[in-house]
Amino acid sequence: MSIIEPQETTLYHQLAETFATAIHHGTYPSGSRLPAIRRVAGSHQVSVNTVLNAWRILEDRGLIEARPQSGYFVRGVLPSVTKASKYLAQVSSPSSEKLDLIDTVFAAQNHPDYTNISLACPQNGDFYPAAKLSRIMASMLRRQPGMIGRYALPPGSLRLRREVARRAMDSGMALVADDITLTHGCMEALQLALRALTKPGDCIGLETPTYFFLFPLLASLGLKSIEIPTDPQRGLSLDALEMLLTEKRIAALIAMPNVQNPLGCSMTLEDKKRLAELVNRYQVPLIEDGLYGELQFCTPLAPAVKAFDRDGWIIYCSSFTKTLAPDFRVGWMAAGRFSAEIARLKAVSSMSESVLLSETLGHFLESGGYDHHLRSLRRRYISQMDEARGLIARHFPQGTRATLPQGGFVFWVELPGNVDATELFHRLLQEKICVTPGALYTLSERCNSALRLSCCYPFDERYTYAIKRTGALACEMSGLSPGIS
């Protein structure tokens, strides 16, 4: 696993990467002390400052912690999921049971009495700059009181599109305002991309496991899916993909190369370049879901695959729903060679986005507070994620494995002892606890013992209890004791 590529970064990033890999490979187990800073500086031929910078990155990523007067220690992490799923290359449509399960899970999360520890829908108002956004909105309404009374027309706020393009540069994408189509969240961006690229009966390549709402979306468009093996640490298997592309069996591919949902992993820079090259060579459109791209834990951000898009075959989709203003549902897409078609399709599908909401985001981005906010958001999500992982380590059955996400706020947990996670879901639901079983994320049988958990909720007693209770029930079902094996 390589989070940061040497050619893109500085010396201390390289050093951080070396130690992150060592930690993930068990060279430094949980709880162990890292070598003294001067010793590392000597053995790696770098300055003390470089080591300190590297340690800061590892701290940010929740991998190590400083203990006063004692040095730096590896935080308790769980063994990572490493097994790549078997490649089945099966063309599938979801069964009605699968769609019902998705409905049931989705309905459960809306129930005010249920404790939701699983869905990727931020409910933590404190984490977002609501006060500042409110002030911007209020001031705009004072200056342009008639704004609410004017029809919002495409292409929408130039200010926001300009800021989106400017920020996309940070992920290596050379975009200008006119390349951007604003959408009603990332979900609409995916929907429009699929409608522009496919016709009923077509096959779409998906990562496995993948974002579960893709299954009903594909079904609603008469599309079938082929699941492509996806490594919990490296992401999409490009060898498997290339096989598919050679056979011309897919009309489009959907992938999350940065911070995959539900695994939390990112592809290496090398793999991203190869992926871009493949889809351009085979002229098969890639719908790159970059929803969590700006929530990557590494800095600077690793680039998008779209950064290497030679001939415009990549449609990049993202949103501010997970990063800045969950309630606004303002998303965007940069559709390369499909731009004109996508803009037309957006207009006839839902016209445009609210100028009030778009300009509010545009002003916020212009003001320069976004990077600061993102840093603080990442820190908070890392900290909550580590806390959750700590609870899992203590309360889930021995042998439980969890991914170590490279961003965002969800992670993937594989339970030992053939625990049926769907049964676990149903039993927890009776206790008003809502988790999402692995079966949601694939049409195959291969994730039946997995769960996705999420850390975007207030980390309160209710949440803590729900995690512990999930672990206790999993222990009961597996017959295993809790604790790290």
Place this chain on the structure above:
Amino acid sequence: MSIIEPQETTLYHQLAETFATAIHHGTYPSGSRLPAIRRVAGSHQVSVNTVLNAWRILEDRGLIEARPQSGYFVRGVLPSVTKASKYLAQVSSPSSEKLDLIDTVFAAQNHPDYTNISLACPQNGDFYPAAKLSRIMASMLRRQPGMIGRYALPPGSLRLRREVARRAMDSGMALVADDITLTHGCMEALQLALRALTKPGDCIGLETPTYFFLFPLLASLGLKSIEIPTDPQRGLSLDALEMLLTEKRIAALIAMPNVQNPLGCSMTLEDKKRLAELVNRYQVPLIEDGLYGELQFCTPLAPAVKAFDRDGWIIYCSSFTKTLAPDFRVGWMAAGRFSAEIARLKAVSSMSESVLLSETLGHFLESGGYDHHLRSLRRRYISQMDEARGLIARHFPQGTRATLPQGGFVFWVELPGNVDATELFHRLLQEKICVTPGALYTLSERCNSALRLSCCYPFDERYTYAIKRTGALACEMSGLSPGIS
């Protein structure tokens, strides 16, 4: 033409209707004086008050005006369009020229230097209660500062859905909050309805002329259309529709029974009941576009066709985009027997609507200011429409005919002398004036001499000049003099 049905209304509504019909039929020509109030009271055996109430309705509808010390006079109206289009029953898909024309018109309206006198996109900030909506929004953000930071999940604001259901009762629809799916404007409601009801290759029945964005929307879904003759005063021809239904040639029907776009007409109560009966009998879904339903000029509002929907075959779609908050793009649909499917489709297509915007509307509706606002909005649109009609009467070629809309802010103008309205559009565009040619509203050749005009823009010198200039150019092209024939 019967705007108000006797069984639905009171004595003075009946009287107003009698005189409206007389005016429209030329019994009382433009500029003529109505009989004295006491004489009308005597001849119709009603009280003086009843006549005064009836006159108030006719004044509200822009048909008559009081002149101090002289009595009531018929305002100058244009001869109405009465010719029903010929029934061709042709299955069509738009040509690329047609789609290009739609693109060109739609792009032109966004050009800041162009004067737009044609598109139905309110830009008159003063007409909408922006200040009150802003105050509600600000107070909500003060009380719930974290609101922006919480993910918006379906089904969305109960407050708004409850208010929508309550108001739907005024149009005769028995709905509860759970019947309502919130959407991103009416456009998304239409899109979702079509996606739920059809598969590529299906035929959709449309009014002719109809809302022009339906053509690219249908094309994007691989759907064909059959245009059904639509009378400029009575709306959809039900005899023609029944023929189609017998032949089972359409998968769904889209219609605007109240305040049709672009004609401005509404169906009679009798026709609405028959339409509801037909679609239920033949089990062919009707997508009822009620976008302008609350902008009907008659009070109380004439009911929706959905009011008579026996078995849930009618999907009612509407929005607050034309009536309350154009920028918010919050719409809704009540999908009858398709409700569960539509709710699922909305979630996987664009998830949900902003709680902030929805609750702002919900609070506004609860506060009771909406009816007052609607009354004032109708008065303003009637007054602007009448002003525009006055300009047309003076500046358009003799023989020009225009519809007398029963609500909303658009009307339909048929030019005499075989003027090619598309050529007129292109010539006006060179002078930076944007109108919409009739060819946009049908795939047939039958509206080539028509224009749609709109009164939702500030009625300033620019607008006035654009109308006059359109008339002058039409005179030049037709070789006819301006003025009422």
